[in-house]
Amino acid sequence: MCCRDRCIRCICCTFITLVLLFIVFSIIFWIIISPSNVKFHVTDASITQFNLTNNNTLYYNFKVNVTVRNPNNNIVVYYRRIKAIAWYKDNDFGRVTLTPFDQGHKNTTVLQNQSQVWKVQE
Template structure:
């Protein structure tokens, strides 16, 4: 009886709990270490590119605020057309002299003109070319004058040019001639010189024919030219 009572008074904790087994997790696709590394590299490259873009933008902004660059200005201030006529074989005989003023309005930028080529065009037909290979330097807020001269003869087979010539001859003798300037220039800021730029300038002229000192259609008016640093004209 005493043995039975002793057994009943003992502490009972129930059945023993088995130890937890370690679960096995199969690595998924998102945990690929190589993909994670590539993402980090691409992110770093993107940040570097954006930083470089911002730095270049700030440098350009600071340069513009300090220098305040302005476009070079071109005007044809005078034009003398003493011969402009077609012969029977569609040959154009011409004699045209121009005064072209070049104004540098910048206070801190100088310009080196290494080459100037001027082309005379009538109804999309080029009939003469003038080239100046004498380089010169244009200082701050300076004005220079270039005097291209076109003289000679040129066969123009396009009948459209002849028709336009007859029309303008009968309407007063004022001829619409385009002059295009092709430049090779360098800019100077302090001790810094840039590489070569090739701006192009277009001057749409209305030039009266002058014979024996008398103009057939009034006087020539100063013409402002269009300047394009990036596009061909």
Template sequence: MSGRCCCISIIICILIMILPVIFVTIFSPSNVEFHVTEFSLTQFNLTNNNNLYFNFKVNITARNRNKNTIVYYRRITAIAWYKDNDFAYVSLTPFEQGKKNTSFLQTAVFQGSSVFNLKPRQLAEYYIETRAGVYNDFSVDLDMTVRYKYGRLKSSRFNPPTVQCRCLSVPLISNGKPVASFNGTKCRNDYFFDVIP
């Protein structure tokens, strides 16, 4: 009798471990895709005393491919990087994204100054890029808190993996015209719904 109870207990334990995996496999939403569509850079000056003066705007789209999932973006922080150095943060307006929908995030406007220390090689690259009028190794990350609704099931708030829009080549706009065109870039993000609260 005790052997039978032991077997039932083992089966129940296995089911408890397997059921969430089955649920996630069957019902887990598709990943949300992000793209940088526009990057408008009008100032990017580094002074001799390591003060960086910057002014640029970034447009990013989010594509929700799911026909049964609504995504609620409760907090969005855009973080600007240049050559692996972060230098500015901007909070974007929270919003709700419907099913099968592509949405523009609020334009991220970065303007101001920051103390900015580049390594000798990075500084040499900065001066070369300044002369060319095109800056390489720009990045914009998105750090978020979201919720989602799948059918009638609503998740609690969670932080998905950081969305990384890396290796952006950005032309400087001078006299109203960019030196070169900016190519839209798909952002890298690990599976958006990895965290199933």
């Protein structure tokens, strides 16, 4: 009876130790690999040639510069579709599609685009 109790106690201690080690290693792995949020900053945006013609057509140039920072050490970010939208009082009036790209780790990228747009006023 005494040997059997010792064996059960040893198996329980081994199991508890393995579970605790798994939890500790999981926490350490998450701390090392945990991703940080990518940071976007609009560094410059301008609208020029803002002209409304007699036939209610609006002509304008929309230019935007965006800085994108990937602060992660081990993660590459893939940007497949990037759009910048200008709006005023819940109405969007300008859209610019930026070039897709891949951003390496610990990298800052400056995106620039300029487009000439027209829109018929409603």
